[in-house]
Amino acid sequence: xxxxxxxxxxxxxxxxxxxxxxxxxxxxxxxxxxxxxxxxxxxxxxxxxxxxxxxxxxxxxxxxxxxxxxxxxxxxxxxxxxxxxxxxxxxxxxxxxxxxxxxxxxxxxxxxxxxxxxxxxxxxxxxxxxxxxxxxxxxxxxxxxxxxxxxxxxxxxxxxxxxxxxxxxxxxxxxxxxxxxxxxxxxxxxxxxxxxxxxxxxxxxxxxxxxxxxxxxxxxxxxxxxxxxxxxxxxxxxxxxxxxxxxxxxxxxxxxxxxxxxxxxxxxxxxxxxxxxxxxxxxxxxxxxxxxxxxxxxxxxxxxxxxxxxxxxxxxxxxxxxxxxxxxxxxxxxxxxxxxxxxxxxxxxxxxxxxxxxxxxxxxxxxxxxxxxxxxxxxxxxxxxxxxxxxxxxxxxxxxxxxxxxxxxxxxxxxxxxxxxxxxxxxxxxxxxxxxxxxxxxxxxxx
Amino acid sequence: xxxxxxxxxxxxxxxxxxxxxxxxxxxxxxxxxxxxxxxxxxxxxxxxxxxxxxxxxxxxxxxxxxxxxxxxxxxxxxxxxxxxxxxxxxxxxxxxxxxxxxxxxxxxxxxxxxxxxxxxxxxxxxxxxxxxxxxxxxxxxxxxxxxxxxxxxxxxxxxxxxxxxxxxxxxxxxxxxxxxxxxxxxxxxxxxxxxxxxxxxxxxxxxxxxxxxxxxxxxxxxxxxxxxxxxxxxxxxxxxxxxxxxxxxxxxxx
Numbered sequence: 001x002x003x004x005x006x007x008x009x010x011x012x013x014x015x016x017x018x019x020x021x022x023x024x025x026x027x028x029x030x031x032x033x034x035x036x037x038x039x040x041x042x043x044x045x046x047x048x049x050x051x052x053x054x055x056x057x058x059x060x061x062x063x064x065x066x067x068x069x070x071x072x073x074x075x076x077x078x079x080x081x082x083x084x085x086x087x088x089x090x091x092x093x094x095x096x097x098x099x100x101x102x103x104x105x106x107x108x109x110x111x112x113x114x115x116x117x118x119x120x121x122x123x124x125x126x127x128x129x130x131x132x133x134x135x136x137x138x139x140x141x142x143x144x145x146x147x148x149x150x151x152x153x154x155x156x157x158x159x160x161x162x163x164x165x166x167x168x169x170x171x172x173x174x175x176x177x178x179x180x181x182x183x184x185x186x187x188x189x190x191x192x193x194x195x196x197x198x199x200x201x202x203x204x205x206x207x208x209x210x211x212x213x214x215x216x217x218x219x220x221x222x223x224x225x226x227x228x229x230x231x232x233x234x235x236x237x238x239x240x241x242x243x244x245x246x247x248x249x250x251x252x253x254x255x256x257x258x259x260x261x262x263x264x265x266x267x268x269x270x271x272x273x274x275x276x277x278x279x280x281x282x283x284x285x286x287x288x289x290x291x292x293x294x295x296x297x298x299x300x301x302x303x304x305x306x307x308x309x310x311x312x313x314x315x316x317x318x319x320x321x322x323x324x325x326x327x328x329x330x331x332x333x334x335x336x337x338x339x340x341x342x343x344x345x346x347x348x349x350x351x352x353x354x355x356x357x358x359x360x361x362x363x364x365x366x367x368x369x370x371x372x373x374x375x376x377x378x379x380x381x382x383x384x385x386x387x388x389x390x391x392x393x394x395x396x397x398x399x400x401x402x403x404x405x406x407x408x409x410x411x412x413x414x415x416x417x418x419x420x421x422x423x424x425x426x427x428x429x430x431x432x433x434x435x436x437x438x439x440x441x442x443x444x445x446x447x
Numbered sequence: 448x449x450x451x452x453x454x455x456x457x458x459x460x461x462x463x464x465x466x467x468x469x470x471x472x473x474x475x476x477x478x479x480x481x482x483x484x485x486x487x488x489x490x491x492x493x494x495x496x497x498x499x500x501x502x503x504x505x506x507x508x509x510x511x512x513x514x515x516x517x518x519x520x521x522x523x524x525x526x527x528x529x530x531x532x533x534x535x536x537x538x539x540x541x542x543x544x545x546x547x548x549x550x551x552x553x554x555x556x557x558x559x560x561x562x563x564x565x566x567x568x569x570x571x572x573x574x575x576x577x578x579x580x581x582x583x584x585x586x587x588x589x590x591x592x593x594x595x596x597x598x599x600x601x602x603x604x605x606x607x608x609x610x611x612x613x614x615x616x617x618x619x620x621x622x623x624x625x626x627x628x629x630x631x632x633x634x635x636x637x638x639x640x641x642x643x644x645x646x647x648x649x650x651x652x653x654x655x656x657x658x659x660x661x662x663x664x665x666x667x668x669x670x671x672x673x674x675x676x677x678x679x680x681x682x683x684x685x686x687x688x689x690x691x692x693x694x695x696x697x698x699x700x701x
Contacts, residue, residue, distance in 0.1 A: 386535075386537075387498065388535045389535050389537045391497050391498060391519060391535075392531065392534070392535040392537065392589075393537070393540075393545065393549075394496075394518070394519040394520045394523070395495050395496070395497075395519050395520075395522075395523055395528075395529050395531075396523055396528075396545070396546070396549035396605065396609065397520050397523035397524050397548075397549040397550075397552040397553045397556070397609070398520060398545075398548055398549055398552055399520050399552070400518070400520065402548065402552075403520075406540055406545070406548075407537070407540065409539075410537065410538065410539030410540045410588075411539065413539050414538070414539055439548075440548070441544075444541065444544050445540065445541060445544045445545075445548075446539050446540065446541055446544075
């Protein structure tokens with residue numbers, strides 16, 4: 001317990017210094033929200049293995065007593081951004097290095113009409129109250145203590161606000177690049193996506209870092225989907241092999257709002273995603289699709305909560321995991337149907353493919369239904385490649401590695417094909433191509 | 448082309464093949480008939496190299512090579528093709544990609560240049576006609592959502608594309624209505640040739656009205672108990688298998 005108290009004190013001391021430094025620049029409402037978030041953290045403290053929500057996740061690396069703030073002046077590898085751009089992202093982009101906006105690498109100005117794309121830090125400076133209605137109100141203590149820490153310390157991130165009725169076709173790229181020097185450091189990117197009534201947009205968040213930068217990214221993304229609006233949010237986590245990644249996505253859906261979230265966890269030593277979606281109006285629709293591909297000793301954990309607080313909403317959740325080596329995948333999906341949320345239609349599925357004997361998945365789909373006129377289904381399967389399918393492919397002349405690769409890719413592609421952003425699909429294909437020998441073209445291989 | 452000598456094999460823990468002898472030459476079509484559980488499908492699977500079967504004695508020489516020593520994919524590349532009794536559905540894997548990968552694996556092994564997408568597509572168009580297979584099916588996932596007849600036609604279509612030297616048809620007639628059977632049999636007949644041998648495994652004589660074999664063998668308890676010409680199939684149709692099950696192994700392997 002002393003260690004935990006120590007960490008708490010370290011964070012508290014760090015916050016006092018932070019608050020003093022920001023006293024002059026932050027608007028009052030933001031100072032209040034930071035202080036409240038810090039109070040929540042102090043009350044709850046860092047999680048331990050005894051916390052139900054962290055039972056299968058090795059939390060120790062995240063509970064180190066000290067992470068230095070990541071150096072915002074650090075330079076990411078020269079090709080870090082190009083590797084994304086050359087896949088064909090053409091819309092406006094915001095680039096963050098260790099959580100801090102990089103004007104040099106960004107080009108927010110290419111946004112189409114009707115959409116504001118800005119750095120949170122710059123926006124707070126120019127229009128201190130612009131994001132007041134939303135920032136810190138969607139992800140407000142219900143998600144995890146790491147989200148509270150983010151709320152206390154976050155200084156920068158992406159802000160995307162789409163004007164009422166505007167339909168923005170080109171996806172906005174929000175690229176988070178980490179560049180560490182090997183010392184444990186932390187960054188707190190915080191993004192906000194607001195789709196005003198009747199608008200539509202697509203936002204792609206990427207988190208990438210080279211191997212050897214052993215830092216912690218503690219990210220929060222808040223999504224506000226107003227009446228009749230639609231947001232497609234994509235997240236690619238392709239961090240280096242020593243990286244720690246903790247992230248929260250919190251979304252609120254108004255009447256007839258739609259949210260489509262796609263999450264790809266391909267890297268990091270340890271990644272944890274908390275997703276919290278709440279229907280605040282009738283007729284909402286959300287889909288959460290995710291894929292984690294793990295090898296070595298990586299751990300990827302997704303905890304999602306979909307709150308059917310209003311009737312006549314539908315949710316679809318489909319996560320797939322491919323786990324090799326001694327890696328571990330964790331999926332915990334909770335669907336809550338509140339009293340009175342009649343005609344809820346919820347479907348949840350988690351399917352996992354284990355490629356080695358030591359690979360492990362903990363899968364816990366959960367339904368908590370407090371209304372009586374609903375349609376809810378969930379399921380979970382974990383298994384190996386189908387030996388009958390393997391033999392079928394080999395009996396036609398495909399080598400065993402090629403047959404295994406093809407079946408593995410087919411398993412992944414069920415999620416990948418749902419992503420309507422081609423550059424992102426290409427990134428996943430490229431990533432998997434490197435891990436799947438014997439398939440000449442992954443793009444062609446799937447139907 | 449193929450010489451099976453005293454083949455003994457287990458499926459899992461049970462002894463299924465108990466001393467099977469069979470010689471097949473290029474250009475010949477051999478029918479293997481027999482009651483359920485006699486070892487027909489085991490023979491087909493052992494020849495294709497399916498895991499789960501153990502050969503405990505005997506040998507199989509294919510084109511002068513020890514067939515049993517080859518991995519399934521190497522057998523395929525050497526020209527062995529098994530048309531499955533139950534073709535496997537593989538969601539997500541494109542039929543056409545799979546077949547192109549297979550074709551090029553086989554071509555590479557034979558020292559032929561790989562086919563590019565365009566050449567392969569025209570090959571597919573040509574071969575799909577042989578079994579009247581809808582080209583839309585070719586683009587879909589392997590066997591996924593195919594009817595029983597479509598699956599069997601897809602097997603023969605794959606055979607047409609891969610042009611094997613030795614084709615083993617495992618109960619290709621099972622589950623087919625007469626129209627589908629006719630289409631499949633016609634496809635098979637078009638692939639008969641002086642360089643190609645076929646082993647047609649079937650429980651029913653009906654298929655042999657359409658694919659007329661050069662030789663018929665009856666498999667009982669893992670051994671060939673009787674061999675003869677095509678007319679023997681009719682005799683079996685009339686008399687059933689029971690009378691042979693009582694006879695000791697005789698005149699085996701033609």
